[in-house]
Amino acid sequence: TRSYEYLLVSEPKPGVGQVTLNRPKALNALSTPLITELNQALGELNSSDSISAIILTGSEKAFAAGADIKEMAPLTFSEAYTKSFIESWSQLTTQVKKPIIAAVSGHALGGGCELAMMCDILYCTETANFGQPEIKLGTIPGAGGSQRLTRAIGKSRAMEIILTGKSVSGVDAAQWGLAARAFPSYEALMEGALKTAETIASYSKVAVIAAKEAVNKSQDLPLRDGVEYERRVFHSLFGSQDQKIGMKAFAEKKKPEWKHE
Ligand code: CO8
Incomplete structure (x- = not known):
């Protein structure tokens, strides 16, 4: 720096x-x-x-x-x-x-x-x-x-x-x-x-960034649009590796090793 x-x-x-x-x-x-x-x-x-x-x-x-x-x-x-x-x-x-x-x-x-x-x-x-x-x-x-x-x-x-x-x-x-x-x-x-x-x-970077983005939308959007926005982003996270890693780790009772992707 x-x-x-x-x-x-x-x-x-x-x-x-x-x-x-x-x-x-x-x-x-x-x-x-x-x-x-x-x-x-x-x-x-x-x-x-x-x-x-x-x-x-x-x-x-x-x-x-x-x-x-x-x-x-x-x-x-x-x-x-x-x-x-x-x-x-x-x-x-x-x-x-x-x-x-x-x-x-x-x-x-x-x-x-x-x-x-x-x-x-x-x-x-x-x-x-x-x-x-x-x-x-x-x-x-x-x-x-x-x-x-x-x-x-x-x-x-x-x-x-x-x-x-x-x-x-x-x-x-x-x-x-x-x-x-x-x-x-x-x-x-x-x-x-x-x-x-x-x-x-300690969490998936992709999920953290998406969570911040979704919460911030609540400050600008009416509820119905905000909820829809959230659902779209939620759906899109099924395309991330970390969603698979996180849910698999839960099922196997292991600590997830995030790829941040
Ligand atoms: N701007 C410039 N200098 C400042 C400011 C400030 N906001 N605040 C403190 N200072 C300086 C003082 O002038 C002083 O400098 P110096 O030693 O050269 O005289 C030094 O800092 C120490 O300050 P004090 O001696 O006053 O310290 P105290 O402990 O006695 O008092 C206070 C602390 C109560 C915080 C007091 O300093 C104070 O009232 N400050 C001003 C607070 C204020 O009015 N803030 C709002 C400013 S307006 C604003 O933020 C508009 C935002 C608009 C959007 C953003 C635009 C960029």
Whole structure:
């Protein structure tokens, strides 16, 4: 892997790639150069044959304190519009087929909360601090916050967060379904994320990618179309070697040896 200015990329366990946002002086504020590096790093992990699951994390103090306010402050409408400011953020969700676990400790504000919500599984510490404080800056969420937060926790709670700019704790985030789980400490969070990533990495890569794709369709499609989409993908997996390997191993009471094909 190449080295980055604002990221650390590692492979903490075989099959698991980890990207750590590393711009400590600005609490991991998501500047355009940082997002460019993030897209690059995730693109590389996505195409790496050895990686099956990805962890995206920040520091104990901050997952990310939002888009870079100092970078955004002087932007004009024409500049933002013509250069499609923040559009490259969406590459994260459209280009990465492998599951991404967000491990959130500390601040996940504005674009930081939005980045965490773009991931596939969200884990946090009980003391994590989620919020969409854009209203305090005279603007609104711009990387999916008004849509993804509302889907995750419902309209009334999302309205309260977005209209007041008040943050919520990791405990509430987990209770409301924004996070899958809240862990009592930073160490427990990182251990939990790694364990889940390892579990995912122990399965057939083809099946894992298909499962992520099918779940994500539920966010875009009406139920009937989504169920049909799922069935088509399910049918297509009878064409994979791993389906034969997995079901045969079950019948023989053996551990499956995936071919990832
Ligand atoms: N952008 C730029 N710099 C930041 C940001 C940020 N979002 N957050 C923190 N920093 C910098 C601070 O300016 C400070 O730098 P310096 O030492 O040079 O003054 C350094 O990080 C440390 O920050 P603090 O001293 O403020 O640390 P505290 O522990 O006192 O406070 C807070 C932590 C509460 C997180 C505080 O820093 C804060 O309120 N930050 C801003 C949070 C915020 O408003 N985020 C939303 C930004 S808007 C947004 O994300 C819009 C998303 C739109 C879509 C995506 C577009 C790209």
